[in-house]
Amino acid sequence: MxxxxxxxxxxxxxxxxxxxxxxxxxxxxxxxxxxxxxxxxxxxxxxxxxxxxxxxxxxxxxxxxxxxxxxxxxxxxxxxxxxxxxxxxxxxxxxxxxxxxxxxxxxxxxxxxxxxxxxxxxxxxxxxxxxxxxxxxxxxxxxxxxxxxxxxxxxxxxxxxxxxxxxxxxxxxxxxxxxxxxxxxxxxxxxxxxxxxxxxxxxxxxxxxxxxxxxxxxxxxxxxxxxxxxxxxxxxxxxxxxxxxxQNKQSNYDTDVFTPLIREIGAITNTTYGKDEKKDIAIRVIADHVRAVAFSIADGQLPSNTGAGYVIRRILRRAIRYGFTFLDKKEPFIYKLIETLSAQMGDAFPELITEKNLITNVIREEENSFLRTLDQGLVLLENVIETADSKEISGKKAFELYDTFGFPIDLTALILRERGYSLNEKEFDAELQQQKDRSRAATKVETGDWVVLEKDDVEEFVGYDTLETQVKITRYRKV
Ligand code: ATP
Ligand code: MG
Ligand code: MG
Ligand code: MG
Structure with missing residues (x-):
C-alpha cells in the first residue's frame, strides 16, 4: 500500500x-x-x-x-x-x-x-x-x-x-x-x-x-x-x-515517502544509496532536512538569525554541509529537490505547490550564501583540530566559526564529534553573551533576513545576509 x-x-x-x-x-x-x-x-x-x-x-x-x-x-x-x-x-x-x-x-x-x-x-x-x-x-x-x-x-x-x-x-x-x-x-x-x-x-x-x-x-x-x-x-x-x-521495508527511507527524494539526490550527486554508510547518512539527512525546511517556509517561517528562523537555518546548513563533505556537492543543489517534493506531497499539502517558487528561491539563496563561507570555515576547523592539544576544542574557535563563517554551534559540535573531539560549549556561550552585550551597547538593530514583499500577483523578496563578512541584498521575482 x-x-x-x-x-x-x-x-x-x-x-x-x-x-x-x-x-x-x-x-x-x-x-x-x-x-x-x-x-x-x-x-x-x-x-x-x-x-x-x-x-x-x-x-x-x-x-x-x-x-x-x-x-x-x-x-x-x-x-x-x-x-x-x-x-x-x-x-x-x-x-x-x-x-x-x-x-x-x-x-x-x-x-x-x-x-x-x-x-x-x-x-x-x-x-x-x-x-x-x-x-x-x-x-x-x-x-x-x-x-x-x-x-x-x-x-x-x-x-x-x-x-x-x-x-x-x-x-x-x-x-x-x-x-x-x-x-x-x-x-x-x-x-x-x-x-x-x-x-x-x-x-x-x-x-x-x-x-x-x-x-x-x-x-x-x-x-x-x-x-x-x-x-x-x-x-x-x-x-x-x-x-x-x-510496504514491508526495514527503514522509513525505503518507503515511497522518501524514495523519490533519495533517487533525486542520487541523480544530482552521482551517488547510489545503499553502498557506503557515510554517504547513506548524508543522503538520509538531506532527504529529511529538505522536508523540514520546505514545510517551514511554506508555513511562512523563513530562515533567519533568530528564534524559529534560526532553527530552520541551522537545519538547512546542516544538510548543506552533509552534501558538501560526504557527497562532494560544492554548488547549491538542495533547492532542486523541491520539484520532486512538491510533486510527491503536494496533493496532501497544497502549500508545497502554491509556495514552490518561494521555497526554491529561498533555499537556493541560503545555499549560495553558506557555501561562500563553508569551505574556508572547514579549513579553519581542520587547522584547529590538527593543532589541538586536547580532545576538547575551545569555545572561542567555535565562536569565530559561528560569527565569521556562519557555522551554527551544533554543526561545529557535530563535525568535531565525527572526528572524536568535543567542544567547550560554556566558553562558546560566554563569547556569545559578550557579543550580545556589545551589540546592545551599540544599540545595533537586528534585521530580519528575508523580507517578502507582495505586489498584486507578483511577489518579490529581498534577502539580507547579516553575516559580518558580507551584506548582500538579492531580489527575486516570482512568476
Ligand atoms: P520514540 O520513542 O520512537 O522516540 P515517542 O515516544 O517520542 O517515539 P510520541 O511522542 O509518542 O513518540 O509520538 C507518537 C508517535 O509519533 C510515535 O509512536 C512515533 O510513531 C511517531 N514519532 C515520534 N517521533 C518521531 C520522529 N522523530 N520521527 C518520526 N516519527 C516519530
Ligand atoms: Mg517512545
Ligand atoms: Mg510514545
Ligand atoms: Mg521520542
Whole structure:
C-alpha cells in the first residue's frame, strides 16, 4: 500500500467512526511562547484539553505536520543516523474530547491496524502503564483487559512512568498511555532475542508506531493529581513508520515517502544509496532536512538569525554541509529537490505547490550564501583540530566559526564529534553573551533576513545576509 493510500485509509477509517476530518494545523506556531513548532498532533488542540473553548466536533482525526528539533522533543541528533526518527514527520491522530475513552480507542486502533491495514498480529506488541506507587497511581488494568481481547498476554508489556504516563507539562491534563510497537525483524533474528526484550530499546526494527493517550487526570499547581471531570483520548501514529510496515521495508527511507527524494539526490550527486554508510547518512539527512525546511517556509517561517528562523537555518546548513563533505556537492543543489517534493506531497499539502517558487528561491539563496563561507570555515576547523592539544576544542574557535563563517554551534559540535573531539560549549556561550552585550551597547538593530514583499500577483523578496563578512541584498521575482 503506497503512502497516499495509507494516509487516506487512516482518515477514512476514523470518518467512518464519526470523526470530523480536519486539515493539518501549521507546523510553525505563532503566538505560543511555550512552543516554536508543532511537535505532536495534540498541540493544536491543547486549549480544548485545558478547557478553553470547544472543538468543532468531539471526535476529530487528521494528519499533523510535526517538527521535533527543539525543546521537550528534540530528535535532531538521531536523524539520518537511525532510520525512523525524522525532524519533520506526519503524525496521524484521532481525538475524543470528553466523548469515547479507552474501550473505543483500543478497539479501533486494533481494527484499523489488523483488519483494515492487515498488519500481521504476530508482529505487534502493546504496552500499558504499570502504575506508580509514589503518586498513588494504579496499574492501567482497564487497558490491559481491553488489549487482552486481542493480544496474547505475553505481548502486553508493562511500561514505566517515563514511557507510559503522558503529561502536557508541569500542570494540566495527563494520564496513562498505551503504545503499539512493531517487530519487523527477520525470523532468524527473532529466534535470537524475543521481541519483548527490544521494545523501547532503540532497535531499528522494533519500533513504536502508535501512542494512545488516555487523559484522565489533572496535575494541579501543587503537584497533586485530581480526576478530570471529562476524559479525553489523544493518539499519535508515526505516518512514515506505518508506511514502512505496510510496504514491508526495514527503514522509513525505503518507503515511497522518501524514495523519490533519495533517487533525486542520487541523480544530482552521482551517488547510489545503499553502498557506503557515510554517504547513506548524508543522503538520509538531506532527504529529511529538505522536508523540514520546505514545510517551514511554506508555513511562512523563513530562515533567519533568530528564534524559529534560526532553527530552520541551522537545519538547512546542516544538510548543506552533509552534501558538501560526504557527497562532494560544492554548488547549491538542495533547492532542486523541491520539484520532486512538491510533486510527491503536494496533493496532501497544497502549500508545497502554491509556495514552490518561494521555497526554491529561498533555499537556493541560503545555499549560495553558506557555501561562500563553508569551505574556508572547514579549513579553519581542520587547522584547529590538527593543532589541538586536547580532545576538547575551545569555545572561542567555535565562536569565530559561528560569527565569521556562519557555522551554527551544533554543526561545529557535530563535525568535531565525527572526528572524536568535543567542544567547550560554556566558553562558546560566554563569547556569545559578550557579543550580545556589545551589540546592545551599540544599540545595533537586528534585521530580519528575508523580507517578502507582495505586489498584486507578483511577489518579490529581498534577502539580507547579516553575516559580518558580507551584506548582500538579492531580489527575486516570482512568476
Ligand atoms: P520514540 O520513542 O520512537 O522516540 P515517542 O515516544 O517520542 O517515539 P510520541 O511522542 O509518542 O513518540 O509520538 C507518537 C508517535 O509519533 C510515535 O509512536 C512515533 O510513531 C511517531 N514519532 C515520534 N517521533 C518521531 C520522529 N522523530 N520521527 C518520526 N516519527 C516519530
Ligand atoms: Mg521520542
Ligand atoms: Mg517512545
Ligand atoms: Mg510514545
Amino acid at each position: 503506497n503512502s497516499k493510500e495509507t494516509r487516506s485509509k487512516f482518515l477514512e477509517f476514523f470518518k467512518s467512526k464519526q470523526h470530523l476530518i480536519v486539515p493539518s494545523a501549521p507546523m510553525v506556531v505563532k503566538n505560543d511562547p511555550t512552543l516554536m513548532f508543532t511537535n505532536s498532533g495534540m498541540a493544536p488542540f491543547k486549549e480544548y484539553f485545558l478547557g478553553n473553548g470547544k472543538p468543532k466536533s468531539n471526535r476529530i482525526a487528521d494528519t499533523q505536520k510535526c517538527l521535533r528539533v527543539s525543546g521537550k522533543h528534540n530528535d535532531l541528533e538521531e536523524v539520518g543516523m537511525d532510520t525512523y526518527h525524522h525532524t519533520m514527520f506526519e503524525m496521524l491522530g484521532n481525538w475524543s474530547f470528553g466523548d469515547y475513552f479507552k474501550k473505543e480507542a483500543i478497539e479501533w486502533a486494533w481494527e484499523l491496524l489488523t483488519e483494515v491495514l492487515k498488519i500481521d498480529k504476530d508482529i505487534l506488541y502493546v504496552t500499558i502503564f504499570e502504575g506508580d506507587e509514589s503518586e498513588g497511581l494504579e496499574r492501567d488494568t482497564e487497558a490491559y483487559n481491553l488489549w487482552k481481547q486481542f493480544v496474547p498476554e505475553d505481548r502486553i508489556l508493562n511500561g514505566n512512568k517515563k514511557d507510559n504516563f503522558w503529561e502536557m507539562g508541569d500542570q494540566g491534563p495527563c494520564g496513562p498511555c498505551s503504545e503499539i510497537h512493531v517487530d519487523i525483524r527477520s525470523a532468524e533474528e527473532k529466534a535470537k532475542i524475543p521481541g519483548k526484550d527490544l521494545v523501547n530499546n532503540d532497535h531499528p526494527q522494533v519500533v513504536e508506531i502508535w501512542n494512545l493517550v488516555f487523559m484522565q487526570f489533572n496535575r494541579k499547581a501543587n503537584g497533586s493529581l485530581e480526576k478530570l471531570p471529562a476524559q479525553h483520548v489523544d493518539t499519535g501514529m508515526g505516518f512514515e513508520r506505518l508506511c514502512m510496515v505496510l
